[in-house]
Amino acid sequence: MTAARPPEAGLGRDERHAIIRDGIAVGLATGAYGISFGAISVAAGLTVSQTCVMSLLVFTGASQFALVGVIASGGTPFSGAVTALLLGTRNTLYGLRLAPLLQWRGWRRVVSAQLLMDESTAMSVNRSTSAAARVGFLSTGLAVFALWNLATLGGAVGGKALGDPRTYGLDAAVGGAFLALLWPRLSDRRNQLVAILAVALALSVVPVTAAGVPVLAAGLVAALIGAIARSPDPTEIPSRDQRDSGEHP
């Protein structure tokens, strides 16, 4: 690793503004997810305050949807939490990829870690300098954080006013939300196979296990397949090209 270039080097005013503008746009789009999360969460039986605290503390969409999804299907809060944590592991991977690029230490790393999720990673991982990556990460992360939490509150309050969630098909909305989160990954053939196996396994154990367990079983099988599979993996991690070419420190 070479010495870090000065964080502000090579980032003009226009480029900075463009990155910030993109980050805010992503935040606005993602805020819309927050409305559906808030509504689905109160429909699953959580209170408005539980829903809002979850968005503040957990702040990673798929994990939050998973927690309330497991609750909605009758699972225990504990199995919901475990499912959410398993889904949260992908943020660890994001962190591994971003750490050499962001180069934050001490309190900056401790504070910025909460903003680490899909969108802030996507908007910073392909930048060529630390300065640009930091601006992308912070502008996207802060915009999404603000709008996600506001939208959660709006969705939760609105969802509560609606009454019986089944009347509005909110129980079906949960499946739609998970499918939309899954969809971009399904273009990969290997992922299609994993998905089919996971569905078959989860449904086959529904009659014989407590709610929440079928999803965990599918996750553990994915871990097992990943651990023992030997074939080369075509799906690429975003930062590898940059790392191999030594483009950034």
Added chain:
Amino acid sequence: MMWAAIILTGIGCYLLKLGGLSMPAAVLERPAVERIADRMPVALLSALVAVQVFASGSHLVLDARLAGLAAAVLALLLRAPFLVVVLVAALTAALIRLL
């Protein structure tokens, strides 16, 4: 119990984020770690879709939720944004129940 689960998930998810930013990048070089990380979300989300749509307690049932999912697939094929997909799934199931 619910509060405990929320706080546990919050602390756990934060530590997973901080851990990634603090670990040596060499951890990623382990192919098994990368494979598991790639497959895990696919398996969990697929299972969540299936359980959300087909499970009712410990029974498997076909009901309006399946129509909602089919509508969601259609919306995704038409490249609709996330919120539209969710709304279409909900409205379709609601309409089926009205009939």
